Amino acid sequence: MPLKPVPGTAQVTSAELRSRFPELLDQLGQGTRVVVTHYRRPIGALVSLEDLQRLRRADVADAQSGQGRLMQIIGTHNQSGGVGKTTSVAELGYDLSTRLNLRTGQPNRVLLVDTDPQASLTKRFGLHDDPSSPAHVVTSTLFMSVMDPQLPGPTPLPSPTVPELHLIPANQHLSRLDALLYSDDSLLPNLGQVLRRYQDYDYILIDTPPSRGMITRAALIASEHIIIPVNSSLKAMENFDSVSELIGQCQRHNPNLRVAMFLLTQYQKNILHDQDVQRILKTQYAGIAPTSSPVPHRKALFNDASLARLPIALYRPKDPVNKDLRRVTDELLASIGEPVTA
Template identity: 30%
Template sequence: MIIAIANQKGGVGKTTTAVNLATALAAIGKRVLVIDSDPQGNASTGLGVGRRDREPSLYQLLIGEAAAAETIKPTAVPGLSLIPATSALSGAEVELVSTDRRTHRLADALTTLPRHDFVLIDCPPSLGLLTVNALVAADSVLVPLQSEFFALEGLSQLLSTIDRVKAGLNRRLELLGIVLTMVDRRNRLSDQVCDDVRAVMGAKVLQTMVPRNIRLSEAPSHGLPALIYDSRCVGSEAYVALARELLGRIDAGLALAG
């Protein structure tokens, strides 16, 4: 299954979710690939792949200079590999505009991908061509949503984009769920935002919530997922629970249409 982790807002926990959800899935025996589709390359950093070790990268894959298998890099987590991003990816959207099947470049490239149980695509904080490519390649979308005052701002735009991609480019695309991130249960406003989001979005919101946790923030500076950096912290435990909930939802066929 290919899952795009998307939200056009920055700082909502997309990369943290991609890295740690992938690690949790790998820890229970799944073969997992993370595709870093953000030119900032934070998922690559968080999985310990240095900038000197990222070529060929997703950029070469999208412009047709490398095959999918050539771009895959191992990580320190058994069963978890990575297609990294470099800063060159920032120019890909402009370069792809004039190419054939510009919205399907990633989907086409992944047809030669070695078998994985899960492919998680960490999308950039925009709804540009890189994100559209991810949505066209994906089976489903997971949306991290920060539990702060403007949480729902922009969500309708993302859901509308998912609907348009499904209608015109990828009929199999479904909304797998919305995961609330950076939740501070000591903060009454955070609790209220979570309640409001559930009231508006209903069953699309996953039960697992990811708390605000300093260990989640520290781990990338060590080039490690939080589950490796500190497996017992509340953030790590939340991502293990999220992996289990998503597997249960997938197994039960409960992925919800956007």
């Protein structure tokens, strides 16, 4: 959906930017602010030197007052299982946590949210390994606060293996939430209301169940951006019409919801089938969202890292796949209009 025009602003697509640059400079000199869009989403702006200085002064004031944090909520979704959805949340979440936030001057604070009753993300970071862990208790999940958003949200738990990452865990109790949301869909926006209270975090990444269920809908409604992981299988693309329909339904509750990228996982560059999937995504689906650089198929490595409850960057720091994962994080940040930092 194109942006609605705002008085005193002009819009230009990234493809038009070079050819229209002299014209845009004239408009800038007349006090018009210019918004640059990519795939119909705002990614940047041209502003006057006076406006730039004013924004810098505001950033300094916000940093001194502790205000002005801009939290991004990013959901994931694909109805096909085995496409690397949980792995993508884990790896992107960790990589984001290692990067500097330009607004605060500190590493990003990242919150991972597990909304899948199977609790794959929670297990991935070792929160279910200890039988006495609070991750097994219903009050540690989002169950109660989604049912009643006036209740305080659950306290995020640090991962036992990666303490800088915090998680809101899932457990089997969440399976009841799907039926309750189905019986009263007016509760669907509550998850977003609850998550937006966690203003101490710069990024919230949500792992969703591989289904069209009501928990998935609540998670997508809560999100600003969606990552759609796709493995190198045409089967993983067969349900795109259903995925698109579901996103459209969620946009009725959240008109700002957008697909940030198709994340190409489990890719084997020497396999023609995999090349076909990449080509289809980059051509037939380019109007929906960009396609990420491929993440190579390294099943044993990812499985071993998962068993160690560690991201690849900590489990095997020198492995070349880390470069691929960092590149995908760069592309995600660019797609959602965030500065790409080391």
